[in-house]
Amino acid sequence: MSSHSIFLKAGLCAGLLLYFSLTASAAFASPSSAQEEVTLVRLKPDPNAVSLTAQMEGKLQVRQGCVYLITKKHKLPVLAIWPSTYRLLSPRGKPTGVLDTSTGWSLEFSVNGIFGGGETKIKPTDMLDAPIPTACGGTMAFVEFSP
Incomplete structure (x- = not known):
């Protein structure tokens, strides 16, 4: 050969x-998995709203289709309720974090940040711009970026 x-x-x-x-x-x-729908729980616009001053440190994470804050101190997921000016940060149509449209500040999921806010013991349904998805629940807190 x-x-x-x-x-x-x-x-x-x-x-x-x-x-x-x-x-x-x-x-x-x-097959490519369907993109998970992510809901940002937000308050209705309120010109009389005041910022909460308690500071929390932690990371944002999507769980059950909602944005949660995992606090550094307690390491427990807290359903984040955002002011009306906050939106999902979605370059290329995929949610990657949260954006405050009034300041331009943003934070990507899984990145450590400092937040103002405070826990709420009641479900503020009458204050929300849309109902909280049924899959999302647990401890809730009003959350906003802290300078």
């Missing part, structure tokens, strides 16, 4: 192996 035919057979085998590995990975690739 000539060295030319050995290289030809080796090249053919490598080409077939590459073809089968590409088609197999395409055939068994999982």
